[in-house]
Amino acid sequence: MKAHVVLAHPEPLSFNGHLASLARRTFEERGWSVTVSDLYAMGFDPSERAAFYRNLQNSERFDTQSEQRHAAMNGTIPAEVQAEIGRLDQADLVILQYPMWWHMPPAILKGWFDRVFVYGEVYKSDVRFDKGRFQGKKAMLSLTVATSAETYAFNGRSGDIDLMLWPVNFTLAYVGFGVLQPFVAYGVESGLRYSSSGEIEERLQQIQANYVDRLQTIEEEATIPFNCLDEWGADGRIKASAPAHSPFIRHREHLEID
Ligand SMILES: Cc1cc2nc3c(=O)[nH]c(=O)nc-3n(C[C@H](O)[C@H](O)[C@H](O)COP(=O)(O)O)c2cc1C
Numbered sequence: 001m002k003a004h005v006v007l008a009h010p011e012p013l014s015f016n017g018h019l020a021s022l023a024r025r026t027f028e029e030r031g032w033s034v035t036v037s038d039l040y041a042m043g044f045d046p047s048e049r050a051a052f053y054r055n056l057q058n059s060e061r062f063d064t065q066s067e068q069r070h071a072a073m074n075g076t077i078p079a080e081v082q083a084e085i086g087r088l089d090q091a092d093l094v095i096l097q098y099p100m101w102w103h104m105p106p107a108i109l110k111g112w113f114d115r116v117f118v119y120g121e122v123y124k125s126d127v128r129f130d131k132g133r134f135q136g137k138k139a140m141l142s143l144t145v146a147t148s149a150e151t152y153a154f155n156g157r158s159g160d161i162d163l164m165l166w167p168v169n170f171t172l173a174y175v176g177f178g179v180l181q182p183f184v185a186y187g188v189e190s191g192l193r194y195s196s197s198g199e200i201e202e203r204l205q206q207i208q209a210n211y212v213d214r215l216q217t218i219e220e221e222a223t224i225p226f227n228c229l230d231e232w233g234a235d236g237r238i239k240a241s242a243p244a245h246s247p248f249i250r251h252r253e254h255l256e257i258d
Contacts, residue, residue, distance in 0.1 A: 001093070003035075039109065053067050130229055147187065170248070180221050
């Protein structure tokens with residue numbers, strides 16, 4: 001089995017950097033092969049723009065999807081993007097390792113999606129979701145947050161973690177990955193501290209033990225359900241007969257908030 005870890009953290013000695021190394025070690029001890037894209041260390045530029053493309057289709061006005069498709073058709077996808085797609089193609093499991101920053105992934109990871117999930121290469125209208133390029137592979141978010149699991153509960157002050165992660169998971173599902181439940185490391189306090197050093201140290205030890213435990217059997221886990229391509233009507237809405245899996249895509253009778 002092959003795992004690929006995408007690390008989005010500026011500091012290799014951070015807890016995020018540590019969890020990426022821990023995943024690598026754990027999988028290698030299990031006989032898997034592992035690749036890591038440390039986006040900051042690679043100097044990955046996340047700001048998609050015309051300058052990345054030689055042989056532009058339209059040099060007067062940059063249209064991102066048109067130029068991505070043009071590059072895919074002409075073999076001019078930027079080398080660093082092609083290399084990332086190659087690593088995803090090789091992997092059975094992809095882990096995105098990042099800290100929660102302003103309720104979202106760091107910009108470098110958002111830009112990785114913008115650049116690497118190339119229109120015309122990674123997705124097309126009929127190559128998405130259950131028919132996506134990466135079907136048969138699994139992906140998982142592994143993230144750290146500063147506050148407790150309670151604050152990320154359905155009624156917590158940091159916001160419901162399942163809802164907050166839905167757009168990122170949906171993006172992975174869009175390109176065909178089976179998406180595993182995220183591994184969320186709660187209470188990873190750094191500069192802004194609510195707990196004593198002893199409490200934090202004990203918590204971090206527990207998180208590492210839980211992570212290693214989970215990685216031992218991760219290939220057996222079930223994926224989060226998302227709708228399939230044929231569950232959409234011609235109007236782009238979910239068919240009445242199709243199951244709804246989240247508040248992001250629901251049936252009319254589920255519109256009320258309790
Ligand atoms: C720019 C920035 C924004 C942050 N936003 C959040 C946030 O929205 N929610 C949260 O729980 N923690 C937030 N934090 C705290 C980080 O999530 C926390 O420091 C990190 O997960 C610790 O992991 P590390 O030691 O590997 O950096 C933020 C930190 C930074 C630097």
